Amino acid sequence: MRTRTEFVERAVEAYVEELREAHVVVVKEWKPAEARQAMLRYLKGRRATYVTDIAEALGMDLDLAFQVARTLAKEGKVVE
Numbered sequence: 001m002r003t004r005t006e007f008v009e010r011a012v013e014a015y016v017e018e019l020r021e022a023h024v025v026v027v028k029e030w031k032p033a034e035a036r037q038a039m040l041r042y043l044k045g046r047r048a049t050y051v052t053d054i055a056e057a058l059g060m061d062l063d064l065a066f067q068v069a070r071t072l073a074k075e076g077k078v079v080e
Helices: 004-021 032-043 051-058 062-074
Strands: none
Touching: 032 051, 032 062, 051 062
């Protein structure tokens, strides 16, 4: 049976490992038209990518990124 101390040590080690793998994303202010153009530039030459990856790469709020992606899909500029 493990002691309480061992249990806490393992939990802390797991948390520290998660922090090592984490990174900070700085979200910038985007106007919708700018976000649209930035997303189109980002996608140019790429076969496929996730909206979350685009948002992370561009520093874009997730809600705005999904909104822009939906608009581009409706316009036929991207495929869902």
